[in-house]
Amino acid sequence: MSKKVYSGKDKAALNAHIEELQKKYAKKGEKAREDVSMRLRMHPAVKVVLYLFLIIMVFITVIPLLYAISGSFKTNQEVLSGINLIPKEPTLENYKRVWGMSAVGDGGTSSNYMIYTWNSIKVSLLTVIFTLFMTSLCAYTFQRGTFPGQKALYWLYLGTMFIGAGTITIFPLLQVTSKLGMNNSHLGTAILQSSVTGASNLFLTMGYLKTISKELDDAARIDGCSFVGTYFRVILPLSKPILATIALMAFRGSWNNYLMPRLMLADAEKSTLVVQVVKLRSAGGEGITSYNLMLTGTVFAALPMILVFLFFNRWFIAGITSGSVKG
Amino acid sequence: MEKSKAYKEGINLPAKKVLVKNPKIYGTIAAVLFLFGIVAVFLPIFQSRVKEDYYWSFGAFQIGHWFPSFCVILSAVLSGLACALAVLATRKEGKTMKAAALVGLLDALLLFFMLLFINTTTVKYETAPGVEAGSSIAKYFAAKPMLEGTEFAEQWLFAQNSFSWIGWAGLGAIGLGILVSVLYVAAIPRVTRLNAVRTLQSYAMILVSLAGLALFVVYPLLWVVRYSVFDYKGFGTMSFVGFDKFVQLFGRSTSALYWKSVKNTFVFAIGKLLVEIPLALVLAFILTRKLRGANFFRAVYYMPSMVSVAVIGVIFFYLFRHEGGVINTFLRMLGGKGVQWFSNGWSAMLMTMIASIWQNFGLNMLFFMTGLQSISPEMYEAAAIDGASNTRQFFSITVPLLGPVLQMVLMNALLGSLKVTDLVLTLTKGGPDGETSVMMTYIYGLFMGDAGVGKGNWGYAAACTVTTAVILGLVTVLYLRLTKKTSDIY
Numbered sequence: 001m002s003k004k005v006y007s008g009k010d011k012a013a014l015n016a017h018i019e020e021l022q023k024k025y026a027k028k029g030e031k032a033r034e035d036v037s038m039r040l041r042m043h044p045a046v047k048v049v050l051y052l053f054l055i056i057m058v059f060i061t062v063i064p065l066l067y068a069i070s071g072s073f074k075t076n077q078e079v080l081s082g083i084n085l086i087p088k089e090p091t092l093e094n095y096k097r098v099w100g101m102s103a104v105g106d107g108g109t110s111s112n113y114m115i116y117t118w119n120s121i122k123v124s125l126l127t128v129i130f131t132l133f134m135t136s137l138c139a140y141t142f143q144r145g146t147f148p149g150q151k152a153l154y155w156l157y158l159g160t161m162f163i164g165a166g167t168i169t170i171f172p173l174l175q176v177t178s179k180l181g182m183n184n185s186h187l188g189t190a191i192l193q194s195s196v197t198g199a200s201n202l203f204l205t206m207g208y209l210k211t212i213s214k215e216l217d218d219a220a221r222i223d224g225c226s227f228v229g230t231y232f233r234v235i236l237p238l239s240k241p242i243l244a245t246i247a248l249m250a251f252r253g254s255w256n257n258y259l260m261p262r263l264m265l266a267d268a269e270k271s272t273l274v275v276q277v278v279k280l281r282s283a284g285g286e287g288i289t290s291y292n293l294m295l296t297g298t299v300f301a302a303l304p305m306i307l308v309f310l311f312f313n314r315w316f317i318a319g320i321t322s323g324s325v326k327g
Numbered sequence: 328m329e330k331s332k333a334y335k336e337g338i339n340l341p342a343k344k345v346l347v348k349n350p351k352i353y354g355t356i357a358a359v360l361f362l363f364g365i366v367a368v369f370l371p372i373f374q375s376r377v378k379e380d381y382y383w384s385f386g387a388f389q390i391g392h393w394f395p396s397f398c399v400i401l402s403a404v405l406s407g408l409a410c411a412l413a414v415l416a417t418r419k420e421g422k423t424m425k426a427a428a429l430v431g432l433l434d435a436l437l438l439f440f441m442l443l444f445i446n447t448t449t450v451k452y453e454t455a456p457g458v459e460a461g462s463s464i465a466k467y468f469a470a471k472p473m474l475e476g477t478e479f480a481e482q483w484l485f486a487q488n489s490f491s492w493i494g495w496a497g498l499g500a501i502g503l504g505i506l507v508s509v510l511y512v513a514a515i516p517r518v519t520r521l522n523a524v525r526t527l528q529s530y531a532m533i534l535v536s537l538a539g540l541a542l543f544v545v546y547p548l549l550w551v552v553r554y555s556v557f558d559y560k561g562f563g564t565m566s567f568v569g570f571d572k573f574v575q576l577f578g579r580s581t582s583a584l585y586w587k588s589v590k591n592t593f594v595f596a597i598g599k600l601l602v603e604i605p606l607a608l609v610l611a612f613i614l615t616r617k618l619r620g621a622n623f624f625r626a627v628y629y630m631p632s633m634v635s636v637a638v639i640g641v642i643f644f645y646l647f648r649h650e651g652g653v654i655n656t657f658l659r660m661l662g663g664k665g666v667q668w669f670s671n672g673w674s675a676m677l678m679t680m681i682a683s684i685w686q687n688f689g690l691n692m693l694f695f696m697t698g699l700q701s702i703s704p705e706m707y708e709a710a711a712i713d714g715a716s717n718t719r720q721f722f723s724i725t726v727p728l729l730g731p732v733l734q735m736v737l738m739n740a741l742l743g744s745l746k747v748t749d750l751v752l753t754l755t756k757g758g759p760d761g762e763t764s765v766m767m768t769y770i771y772g773l774f775m776g777d778a779g780v781g782k783g784n785w786g787y788a789a790a791c792t793v794t795t796a797v798i799l800g801l802v803t804v805l806y807l808r809l810t811k812k813t814s815d816i817y
Binding site: 025054060065080133138173255280291294310 | 531543545618626640800
């Protein structure tokens with residue numbers, strides 16, 4: 001766009017021109033702003049339709065969970081016969097039975113749901129500790145460090161994590177763990193879980209560390225702080241928010257994990273909640289599937305996580321959204 | 328990852344003593360040690376080349392002469408090259424150093440592979456009386472001293488003995504070489520002592536994670552690669568069959584079940600994403616408008632992601648029951664017929680998809696909402712001032728700016744769906760008749776004798792695993808490329 005050059009003489013002309021332009025754009029801008037707010041404001045009819053859609057989606061989301069909860073208050077007879085959401089004769093019998101029930105197909109050991117719940121909590125907390133330790137150190141070193149082989153190691157880390165983590169290599173994995181004596185131990189399970197599911201956490205933490213100014217590091221370094229010292233004195237205190245998110249995610253991941261605890265923890269009294277709930281699906285203990293007990297089990301396994309979510313949902317959502325775009 | 332400014336320019340630190348004065352010496356020592364180590368470790372194999380009449384037992388299997396010799400020659404050439412480059416690099420840094428490092432890495436990988444084979448103490452000869460297959464060589468000889476003197480026994484003894492002292496010495500030399508080369512790196516003139524310490528600290532800090540990675544991720548992958556060239560059922564003879572298992576996997580009709588599971592996986596992933604992604608996108612569009620209660624809706628839609636996949640499998644198992652199940656009753660209320668969800672292939676697959684969509688649409692919605700919210704409203708305002716219509720704004724602002732997010736979410740979801748395991752295991756167990764069996768559950772079944780597949784041959788299962796890993800790897804590479812693109816934009 002070529003610009004007109006106004007000399008001193010044409011000052012009046014210039015002023016006039018500016019005024020004209022201002023008027024023109026003020027009008028246009030006003031209209032545009034109106035347009036934008038109109039676009040956001042929506043027609044009432046449209047709004048009604050949208051809300052209807054949203055509410056239907058809420059129902060679809062919630063109903064399976066509600067059925068699980070309502071089923072846990074019914075007798076098996078009632079679960080099998082009808083689909084009413086509100087139990088006719090609500091009973092706490094299922095909870096009493098499941099809470100004190102011994103493992104399926106595990107003749108009379110002392111293990112029950114109280115123990116499974118405790119096991120789940122224990123494994124999850126241990127996993128959280130190890131995950132925090134490994135992820136934050138690794139993220140800091142890869143983000144801030146400069147050492148030979150850094151890129152290669154980083155790509156090795158990411159590449160293998162994406163392909164190798166999980167089910168396809170679970171068999172050799174179990175051989176390694178059994179050689180290390182990690183099988184059938186909560187500590188071993190926690191170590192395994194935290195070292196296998198690291199890539200997304202690493203991404204997330206590194207994304208967060210990028211937002212912490214490097215000048216802080218340099219300042220610390222000039223003041224004579226070592227690489228490790230900088231981590232403990234500068235970065236760790238500053239990265240608490242993301243670590244809280246990682247801790248929540250790790251807790252969720254471990255609590256909800258099915259395959260690893262199932263294969264790692266062979267003894268019934270060491271088993272975790274989710275594993276035992278799934279066992280309820282295949283055998284209710286008395287021939288036919290006891291849906292009421294099964295659903296009670298699912299409530300035991302799912303409710304703590306949902307409660308955690310209700311209390312901390314901002315943290316979860318913040319973690320996911322900060323990690324997704326920054327990558 | 329980029330070096331900080333201060334690092335590049337060098338901080339004015341009080342002049343400290345350079346750790347090591349003469350890097351060249353250390354480079355040479357490292358090179359010599361490496362060479363000695365490699366030769367020492369592979370000496371037994373050199374011997375096999377000499378004794379033509381022996382059929383060399385290389386670790387756990389017999390493969391004749393060419394393979395180990397080839398590997399050793401390659402390894403020697405590579406390590407020589409690496410050393411030469413490393414010495415050169417003392418004069419000239421930059422690309423040469425990188426090349427040296429790369430070659431060294433290749434060599435190390437090769438070495439690791441060879442050690443994997445050498446260190447194996449499983450005895451191939453199940454015919455050896457009184458010793459069960461799979462016990463260590465020492466046990467073998469403890470049980471069968473009379474075998475000494477026979478040709479095979481002599482050879483085993485030689486292999487063991489030679490490895491026991493020369494081999495360990497070689498390994499020690501390699502370890503020492505690594506140490507010296509660390510010194511050597513530290514001795515590169517511009518690196519101050521502080522920087523060397525920094526480097527060592529960096530390594531120390533990722534050591535735990537890397538150990539976990541090596542033990543629980545890399546080793547299992549190598550294990551799988553290794554077993555994919557054997558015929559082994561977990562007991563009995565273990566024989567080297569080369570690429571036979573892959574030929575079986577790609578060529579013969581007996582592998583139909585695997586390919587069916589691959590097909591099922593992609594049908595599942597693509598079918599479910601066709602619903603899940605648009606749904607998530609629409610919801611994200613609605614919720615980024617100024618609506619009352621948007622936070623509430625957002626939280627509710629995300630809630631299913633909190634529940635364990637296995638537990639969801641159990642809950643949907645109940646909901647989809649044929650007689651008196653919730654879904655079927657609804658269908659009947661709407662005037663339809665109940666469906667035997669678990670006994671038809673298509674319905675079982677559909678059911679699995681529904682459960683998965685139900686769990687994941689909220690998560691993807693969140694991703695999209697972030698993408699949409701990161702587009703600043705001023706951009707729309709500016710476009711409106713320039714006279715762009717709503718449609719024009721959508722196609723010229725929303726689509727290009729959301730595009731990378733869409734790509735990323737799509738690839739992430741695709742990768743996640745290809746890895747689906749728990750849901751299938753708890754909901755359908757791959758049934759009916761393998762119609763919902765996916766790659767992961769099929770392989771799991773091959774190894775564990777679960778999920779209705781039946782325990783199979785380890786070699787075959789390993790070949791399946793390698794193929795699956797390659798498939799996942801291709802998707803991953805695509806994913807990482809796209810993520811890189813995304814991070815370029817944001």
